[in-house]
Amino acid sequence: MADMVAMGRSLIADPLLPEKASQGREKDIVHCIGCAQGCFDNLFKLKHVECLCNPLAGYENQARAGRTSAPKKVMVIGGGAAGMTAALAAHDKGHQVSIHEKTGRLGGQLFLAAAPPGREEFAQFARDLARQVELRHIPVIFNSMVDEALIQAEKPDHIILAAGSSPFIPELPGLDLPHVAHAWDVLENKVPTGTRVAVIGGGAVGVETALFLAEKGTLSTDMVKFLLVNRAEDPETLYEMATKGSKTILLIEMMDKIGKDIGKSTKWGMMQDLGRFGIQTLTGSKVARITPEGLEVEQGGTNSADQGRHRCPGRRVKTRYPIGISLKRYRHSL
Ligand code: SF4
Secondary structure: OOOOOOOOHHHHHOOOHHHHHHOOOHHHOOOOOOOOOOOHHHHHOOOOOOOOOOOOOOOHHHHOOOOOOOOOEEEEEOOOHHHHHHHHHHHHOOOEEEEEOOOOOOOOOHHHHOOOOOOOHHHHHHHHHHHHHHHOOOOEEOOOOOOHHHHHHHOOOEEEEOOOOOOOOOOOOOOOOOOEEEHHHHHOOOOOOOOEEEEEOOOHHHHHHHHHHHOOOOOOHHHHHHHHHOOOOOHHHHHHHHHOOOOEEEEEOOOOOOOOOOOHHHHHHHHHHHHHOOOEEEOOEEEEEEOOOEEEEEEOOEEHHHOOOEEOOOOOEEEEEEOOEEEEOOOOOO
């Protein structure tokens, strides 16, 4: 029985939320996914608010062009976040749009972004966008690899290429060894990862992949609750079981800090999780080669694998780390 209900980020992500809710259209709401990437992170950079889920947020006046008087045929290649959003924008301006998606579902790399712990809501965004596409009856052609013949047959006026980003693969001796895997394959549980893992690259993807692996073998929230309410274990033991998984993980970064490309509002929590899960970090360290037994690392800065006790400024030290699997570093632009 409130006189007023205030919402913050939910209304940035979907300004029509109150209208949709009052009409009983909850399924049509585009949810805030709590990423903080466009709102809080921008505020920390003294920029105006934007939103990962709403490209018009912060650009309402500039971006609201009216409907076109000359509708065009638009082919969107890729049914991920960018492809679906572009298709929605083109449709809303009156164009005739179709989406060609090479897999059997919409969402693309949002599902990769949803894999690390605490990032599950990225999958909700994939579902919300797919719902918006469905609501507008935009045709989606699944399992469609667009080639020249298809383009000739369809004859679109415009093509929007939103086929997703590709991993950045550094040149590194040993990348072709069988125990080396791409982070994307790891996040999709496509490859076994053993018990000793080195993650090469301590940016956002490296940190999230390390946390994803560190969570393997830990107790789930439901299990912790079950054991707690039944007083099966003391809280200390439960904490251990919730944070100590089945893998030993080493995160290696060339620069002097881990997570330089992670926004301020989420970085602190992720850095805490690295400590909580016992993930070792090694900064100022360049992987020189991957060997069948492990890694050769050149260090010229702080060695944080041994808790920062050892500094070797200006010195290049080659160290060998035995591992089970290493991950190629990659960049993505979600
Ligand atoms: S940027 Fe992320 S956290 Fe902020 S309002 Fe948008 S979806 Fe929510």
